[in-house]
Amino acid sequence: MSSAIGPVGGTVEANFDGLVGPTHNYAGLALGNVASAKNAEQPSDPRGAVLQGLAKMKALADLGMAQGVLPPQERPHIPSLKRLGFSGKDAEVLRKAHSEAPGLLAAMASASSMWTANAATVSPGVDCADGRVHFTPANLATHLHRAIEPETTARALRAIFADERHFVHHEALPATPQMGDEGAANHTRLCTDYGAPGLELFVYGAAGEDRPRPQKYPARQTLAASEAVARLHQLDPSRRHFAQQKPEVIDRGVFHNDVIAVGNREVLLYHEQAFADKQAVQSWIRRSLRGSGSDREPAREPVFLEIADSEVPVEDAVHSYLFNSQLICLPDGSMWLVAAHECEERPKVWSAIQRLVEDPANPIAGVKVFDLRQSMRNGGGPACLRLRVVLDQAQRAAVNPRAWMDASLYTRLSAWANKHYRDRLVLADLADPKLLDESRSALDELTQILGLGSLYDFQR
Ligand code: SUG
Numbered sequence: 001m002s003s004a005i006g007p008v009g010g011t012v013e014a015n016f017d018g019l020v021g022p023t024h025n026y027a028g029l030a031l032g033n034v035a036s037a038k039n040a041e042q043p044s045d046p047r048g049a050v051l052q053g054l055a056k057m058k059a060l061a062d063l064g065m066a067q068g069v070l071p072p073q074e075r076p077h078i079p080s081l082k083r084l085g086f087s088g089k090d091a092e093v094l095r096k097a098h099s100e101a102p103g104l105l106a107a108m109a110s111a112s113s114m115w116t117a118n119a120a121t122v123s124p125g126v127d128c129a130d131g132r133v134h135f136t137p138a139n140l141a142t143h144l145h146r147a148i149e150p151e152t153t154a155r156a157l158r159a160i161f162a163d164e165r166h167f168v169h170h171e172a173l174p175a176t177p178q179m180g181d182e183g184a185a186n187h188t189r190l191c192t193d194y195g196a197p198g199l200e201l202f203v204y205g206a207a208g209e210d211r212p213r214p215q216k217y218p219a220r221q222t223l224a225a226s227e228a229v230a231r232l233h234q235l236d237p238s239r240r241h242f243a244q245q246k247p248e249v250i251d252r253g254v255f256h257n258d259v260i261a262v263g264n265r266e267v268l269l270y271h272e273q274a275f276a277d278k279q280a281v282q283s284w285i286r287r288s289l290r291g292s293g294s295d296r297e298p299a300r301e302p303v304f305l306e307i308a309d310s311e312v313p314v315e316d317a318v319h320s321y322l323f324n325s326q327l328i329c330l331p332d333g334s335m336w337l338v339a340a341h342e343c344e345e346r347p348k349v350w351s352a353i354q355r356l357v358e359d360p361a362n363p364i365a366g367v368k369v370f371d372l373r374q375s376m377r378n379g380g381g382p383a384c385l386r387l388r389v390v391l392d393q394a395q396r397a398a399v400n401p402r403a404w405m406d407a408s409l410y411t412r413l414s415a416w417a418n419k420h421y422r423d424r425l426v427l428a429d430l431a432d433p434k435l436l437d438e439s440r441s442a443l444d445e446l447t448q449i450l451g452l453g454s455l456y457d458f459q460r
Contacts (some may be wrong), residue, residue: 011195021072032217049374138183324381
């Protein structure tokens with residue numbers, strides 16, 4: 001069932017996908033992420049990975065979606081290795097790190113910035129008191145390999161969303177366990193239309209020592225961090241809500257809320273085990289999401305699509321990343337699920353998707369399936385690879401124009417990837433100085449293609 005109502009004021013929800021970096025590898029770095037642990041030390045295919053991501057971006061752009069690109073980061077990260085005491089020329093730094101602390105070298109060589117759902121939390125201007133789009137880069141404090149991302153992420157976001165009349169960039173929160181912040185992976189926005197004021201749902205894993213928390217794996221997002229982001233973004237207190245993720249499911253591999261729930265427009269698709277108190281989430285949304293029925297605020301009712309454990313057990317959700325599908329609205333207002341191939345391979349998951357698509361009581365019109373296996377093997381599905389940014393027409397026009405995906409950028413980036421990326425990488429290769437040179441050449445050319453100026457110079 002599709003909606004006849006067009007977007008309010010030409011406002012769109014753009015997706016900015018992370019380009020996979022040249023050092024994409026499987027190092028088993030992410031505690032609590034079962035795919036990362038399972039595939040540790042397997043050979044990777046960085047070229048295949050970046051091309052898979054580009055194919056998804058191109059397909060969504062071809063469907064009329066506003067699709068942007070965020071750049072990868074320079075890895076191995078020599079400044080961080082030097083900060084940890086490995087001195088000398090770059091080749092020497094790599095050699096020493098490899099022989100003395102290969103785990104540290106792997107952490108400093110991860111291409112994890114590709115999962116841009118963790119790059120930042122973004123609030124649309126219409127939700128923020130000053131009418132501007134607010135960005136807070138995530139500190140990613142829980143894991144060393146990710147905690148080195150925010151500085152470059154902040155620079156990349158400022159380079160792409162530069163116009164201060166439209167965009168506000170906050171600093172990442174202090175990187176302490178109390179303030180662990182993983183960005184948009186634990187943030188969902190519901191609305192009657194992208195251009196209408198929305199409801200922002202922040203999901204956290206822990207809220208202090210005296211409150212229930214996972215026992216086995218880290219709770220990466222804290223309540224204190226979510227509250228700070230909501231304050232920074234000047235959100236109306238009646239239009240944001242903080243909900244705890246069920247601690248038990250974090251211990252079963254649900255390391256972010258976007259592994260067990262996804263929202264879009266008026267729809268919340270979630271597993272019955274997603275929230276510690278799902279009734280509280282539902283009643284807040286029911287109370288607060290109500291369009292006036294005007295052109296600016298279509299009168300859409302919230303749609304709760306709950307998947308029972310008996311239909312899709314948590315383990316199937318984690319292995320298929322069903323809830324890490326993107327839920328998108330095409331320009332005609334129809335809603336689609338963008339799922340990973342792994343969903344087709346799990347019969348229970350695929351049946352649940354068929355049921356959702358066939359049920360006329362919800363707005364999901366169909367499913368589009370993508371091969372993202374290289375990313376999936378590290379626990380990154382379709383929704384992990386993208387950062388959502390709601391933009392009205394003026395804000396959209398203010399975005400660095402070279403970051404938008406279209407046929408010509410796709411052709412250029414595919415050629416760029418084929419020229420610079422290896423098709424096989426194992427952990428020992430991370431110490432190869434030639435890999436660092438290749439990565440630097442690739443990124444230098446990329447800054448030209450995307451018009452990012454001297455994005456990487458500050459760290460060389
Ligand atoms: O932080 N994997 C990432 C996957 C992030 C997925 N993002 C969202 N769900 N939004 C992580 O766990 C694995 C790297 C390695 O093991 O080589 C890794 O960092």
